[in-house]
Amino acid sequence: MKQLLVFIRKEFYHVFRDRRTLLILFGLPTAQILLFGYALSSEVRNINLGVVDFAKDPASQQIVSRVQSSRYFNLKEAIPTYDAMQRAFRENRIRAALIIPAGFNGDLRHTNRAQVQVIADASDPNAATTITNYLTGIIGDYQRELNATAALPYRIGTETRMLYNPDLNGSLNFIPGVLALILMIVCTTLTSVSVVREKELGTMEVLLVSPFRPILVLIAKATPYLVLSLLDFTLILLLAVFVLDVPVRGSLLLLFAESALFIVCCLSLGLMISNVTASQQVAMLASMMGMMLPTLLFTGFLFPLENMPLPLQWISRVVPARWYYLIVKAIMLKGLGFAAVWKETAVLVGMALALLGVSLRNFKIRLA
Amino acid sequence: MNTKEQKAIVCRDLTKRFGDFVAVDHISFEVERGEIFGFLGANGAGKTTAMRMLCGLSHPTSGQAAVAGFDVYRQQESIKRSIGYMSQKFSLYENLTVLENIEFFGGVYGLSDAKLNRRSERLITTLGLGQEARKMVGSLPLGWKQKLAFSVAVIHDPAIVFLDEPTGGVDPVTRRQFWDLIYEAAGRGITIFVTTHYMDEAEYCNRISIMVDGRVEALDTPGNLKHRFAADSMDEVFYQLARGAKRAAD
Known part of the structure; x- marks a missing residue:
């Protein structure tokens, strides 16, 4: 010794x-x-996305199917509850989640206004920004398509939340x-x-x-x-x-x-x-x-x-x-x-x- | 076993092969306790390989050898405790002071603090390094480094010390002083096993062996060898033997 x-x-x-x-x-x-450089952005693909669809109506399904067909996202199995989503984040099974509230279709048809929520794991802030941008883009496309044939414009608001790193x-x-x-x-x-x-x-x-x-x-x-x-x-x-x-x-x-x-x-x-x-x-x-x-x-x-x-x-x-x-x-x-x-x-x-x-x-x- | 214990080193047909190449070819010799034994040979003759086997750095291919009465195959740990070693390359730490080097190697050999203190004091006085004890070894002249390296190699009073070309690149005066240290150690009963290129140093040994192409071609006192080869100097003896070598020196 x-x-x-x-x-x-x-x-x-x-x-x-x-x-x-x-x-x-x-x-x-x-x-x-x-x-070490701060700005290291790059395209993000094959993002594991969780969808929490409380609405399960025609409009919500249309949005989900659009997300699904996008080349950026891997859609995980449908997530039933908020808690399940949080668990999925913690266990690193998903990098982002799209939440569609109950009565989405109804809101949209009757009031011409509806809300969805996008949550991203921002411990990697560049990826998180990119991911939310993709999702907002997809929803924006859907909104434009609806408006092409509508008398009154529809508006779908997207509320984004950056998980873990709100300041990016x-x-x-x-x-x-x-x-x-x-x-x-x-x-x-x-x-x-x-x-x-x-x-x-x-x-x-x-x-x-x-x-x-x-x-x-x-x-x-x-x-x-x-x-x-x-x-x-x-x-x-x-x-x-x-x-x-x-x-x-x-x-x-x-x-x-x-x-x-x-x-x-x-x-x-x-x-x-x-x-x-x-x-x-x-x-x-x-x-x-x-x-x-x-x-x-x-x-x-x-x-x-x-x-x-x-x-x-x-x-x-x-x-x-x-x-x-x-x-x-x-x-x-x-x-x-x-x-x-x-x-x-x-x-x-x-x-x-x-x-x-x-x-x-x-x-x-x-x-x- | 009894006869072996009286000898410092006993070798019987010790052989080392590297593939087809026989580096050391059935060498046999004995070294007495307290003897200064010169181990000579041209570069590539197999000296270093033979020595490495005796130190436990390399496993023999075949043959037997006992160092300080311990078998080189089975009792390497005991051999390690009974020998000192000074390699061809300068083997102290340059960015440690003289004292730190002594403390380190003394510690590696498990000397107690009291013993270590006594010996390092004696060592520093003998070498006249009092002024330099706290200087980095790297700043000392080569001659002093070598003398220090030797003194450190025998700090634990080993039964045998192996010196692999210890005086390479050192001037004649320093070499002479180095040999004074060797004599002093031999006087304390330490067996000296030394390889060298310098034939004047060969004359200082009690007995020498000369290796050519992996074999021991001659083994005797310097006087007897000169007589046998009708030579005036060891230089001539060595030249006559080495001329027959087939291996190119590297």
Whole structure:
């Protein structure tokens, strides 16, 4: 145990004396968070839409069938009640809902005025705006068609509600994504480089000849970066809350626990990279490029996963950041508890165990 | 087993193959306790591979070997506790101070704080590093780094210390000082197993072996070897043996 502590202390010395490491650790996240673009709009398709039709009359059915034929929406099964709709939102089964009040047809025919309500999950504000625009457009088309043959103009009002993020704060959406991205890059890069550095310098050989157990070498290497990454996480969170006005609605403790889990995933990835690379440059490239691209592409915070061809959607499932992103969004922006994210958590636990297992096994093989 | 325990190292037909390539080809030798044993050979002759097998860094393909009385196949952990190792590459941490390096490696070998304090004090006095104890190792001249690396490699008083070309790139005066440290360690009963390219260093050893193409071609005291090959210097002995090598040096 004392040996391990001696080793961990040494790792901290390395970190605090290396300007490059410190820059990656604290400069990179700060810059990323502050620079990351706000306006990232893109077309949204295959939106899961829930329809709550209290009217069930000719007019409401006409609207529903128009929505159905639109290429933007996947109509989920009819949702009977308000509560059921809210549950569907929480469980991420729908991104938006269209509510048609009872007596819709009657209102329209007799008073020439009727109301529908559109609710969108605005934790991704760009998508939410796009979605409500589509729906308003479809309803507007229907209204125009009715008016073409009517003596008195019909008017259908659309009331929209942005769920979770009423102000459409753009930072809300990218903070969880950038969190995932930064933790991924910082953890994998620093761990892999710090192990490979010892290989390159020849000190690894000395360590392997010593009675110090190889598995402890890995633990000692990973521990400081676990601590520092949590520090990094805190830094990003503080920036997000106090500079970008992003709220943390759920449990802070849960958020930290989930982040620690994700960090363990990334550290294991870093150890894996260090097992197959021999120079610091290669390790750095592999961790930065190899991790940054999949994280950017397949996490869903830049490019909606719904739009991707199926094979790419499958690939996205093996990217740990994708699951972490969902978890952070749920806890931070929607204020949901563990019950809402246990599946994603289970996936991350599985990934962490698998990656850790592989990197430990390969490390032993190198000794033979 | 009894005879083995009296020897620091015993090798019988130790062999290492990498695919078709036989890096170390049935080598056999013994090293006495307290001996300074020179392990010579051209680049690519198999010295480093042989040494790595003895240190437990590499598994032998076949043959037997015992280091400090422990079997290289079954008792690697015990071997690790009884040896020190200094690699070809400079193997201290440049961005740690002299003291921090000593503390780290002492800690890795599980020395108690009291023991570690005593030894690091002694070490710093012996090396005359009093002024530099709190300086980063990276800022020291190469000669001092090497001497420090050696002292750290024996800080836990191992039975045997393996030195892989410890004086590469060091000037003759520093090399001489380095060998004073080796003699001092040998005087404390530590067996020295050293590979080198410098033939003047070979003369400092009690006995030397010369490897050519993975085999041990000669093994004796420097004096006897010179006599046998009718040579004036170890340089000549080495040249006569290495000329027969088929492997290209890398």
